[in-house]
Amino acid sequence: MDIDGVGGKLIEQLVDRELIHTPADLFKLDLTTLTRLERMGAKSAENALASLEKAKNTTLARFIFALGIREVGEATALNLANHFKTLEALQNADLEALQQVPDVGEVVANRILAFWHEAHNVAVVNDLIAQGVHWETVETKEVIENRFKGKTVVLTGTLTQMGRNEAKALLQDMRAKVSGSVSAKTDFVIAGDAAGSKLTKAQELGVAVLTEEEFLAEIQS
DNA sequence: ACGTTAAGCTGCGTCTGTTA
DNA sequence: TAACAGACGCAGCTTAACGT
Secondary structure (H helix, E strand, O other), X not given: OOOOOOOHHHHHHHHHOOOOXXXXXXXHOOHHHHHOOOOOOHHHHHHHHHHHHHHOEEOHHHHHHHOOOOOOOHHHHHHHHHHHOOHHHHHHOOHHHHOOOOOOOHHHHHHHHHHHHOHHHHHHHHHHXXXXXXXXXXXXXXXXXXXXXXXXXXXXXXXXXXXXXXXXXXHHHOOOXXXXXXXXXXXXXXXXXXXXXXXXXXXXXXXXXXEHXXXXXXXXX
């Protein structure tokens, strides 16, 4: 769920000390428990608790991604959320229904079915919701016409004006497909500072390259 | 076969808590 | 108070697996 201040080392400590047993237990932690941990002062503990509180307000796509189902990463989770709209619908989907989702074939569909088949997983999901984890209803927003709609876009280099995630979310809102690698099917490459091999490949393949400034000018118009 | 994605690893810079 | 150390975010890269 991408919670700031709650990383691998902290989770490791919490699990080792048996302070948490499931992801839902994270939301039951208090300041006293956290400050007893190594390298955890009051400030860090407060930050972690604030991040946890903030993380309760999430999106269906992020929640699905956070379930940690194999083969279901950020992109697939987003597709599943947009397709099924609710967690219940995803939970009740059969093999055939799952395969209607872009990028989901038999293998991924079976992974999802196997996840829901485990009673423990269902219990953790229910517990997370009981702890206050929630999300806005997925609505199909009206998308205004734009240059990136339906196109495949790749981000490379460091974007200085806006974060990479912000740029990605913006492109997804414009119904662009944000991919991680450049191919002949890529429509645009947006190159920030110190762009690496992806920029070289785009140039080799003759893919349109936009600088960050050009991209910003484009979305502001 | 090809394009795409997930996952894991690495290095760097920044932030923050701890310690002297 | 300053220096140090750990944790983390971010980005690039590679590999393996999947979908078309």
